[in-house]
């Protein structure tokens with residue numbers, strides 16, 4: 674059932690013990706919006722715990738409350754009054770779903786989230802980040818932003834907008850960020866922390882960049898990395914952002930074989946709706962940034978993915994041709 678932002682805030686007010694969760698493979702928005710909301714709700718006297726069923730990348734250790742995030746534990750938090758799932762549809766919260774037996778309030782900005790499995794859903798696809806929704810929620814309650822909350826929410830805004838560069842960077846985002854700066858956020862402290870990479874990871878990125886291929890006459894570019902490749906490359910995070918900038922490409926893709934028959938896919942576009950491709954494989958995301966997991970052997974997954982990308986680009990080319998003919 675869809676609820677308003679005010680109703681979502683009321684559900685939080687009515688609860689005493691709250692668990693907050695977000696998606697596996699957590700990013701700056703998942704972690705920032707979770708910790709930001711945690712700090713706010715704790716300041717309102719609530720007992721709050723953030724549980725995420727995955728490792729939290731060490732670059733986020735700059736965020737207040739980083740060390741408090743736990744993995745779900747069957748012994749604890751079963752009796753929470755409310756489970757708040759942020760920046761995610763409920764199929765991507767891992768074991769938290771079984772381990773916390775509480776009504777679920779789902780807050781998200783992914784247009785592909787249909788709210789299935791959530792008791793209540795507040796979805797705003799116009800928000801650049803879930804952190805922007807949490808910012809609006811706190812503002813609507815006319816409460817101040819502590820420096821801790823501000824740092825966490827700023828991180829969500831900054832990372833989901835590509836440091837205020839992507840097409841989702843609206844004047845509302847900039848105004849929210851400006852207010853958070855007034856509450857003590859120092860942007861360079863956050864960006865310098867989040868940009869850190871171990872030397873081995875940078876070397877891995879360089880190796881992975883050597884594997885980038887162009888296809889669909891240069892309108893798409895991607896790197897397809899097997900488990901063996903990845904073992905020698907030390908988690909080449911950030912690869913998709915390198916591919917995205919190749920001149921003339923509409924679509925960037927990275928496929929990583931995580932384990933046999935499990936291939937993780939990330940896609941970025943300059944306008945083409947990549948959710949349509951991700952949804953074909955059970956994934957989702959945003960128009961210009963989406964992902965999925967393909968449970969197929971590496972070569973089969975690669976072929977199916979390239980076919981789906983070719984079809985999407987052909988459809989877009991068809992539309993461009995007919996618009997030109999008019």
Ligand code: 5GP
Nearest residue numbers: 939940955956957958959962963964965966
């Ligand atoms: P990324 O490529 O950074 O992993 O993900 C891009 C966007 O797509 C993010 O907003 C992310 O939450 C979403 N996304 C990535 N993988 C999946 C998936 O398997 N399912 C859904 N529903 N969304 C995904």
Ligand code: MN
Nearest residue numbers: 702760802803
């Ligand atoms: Mn997000």
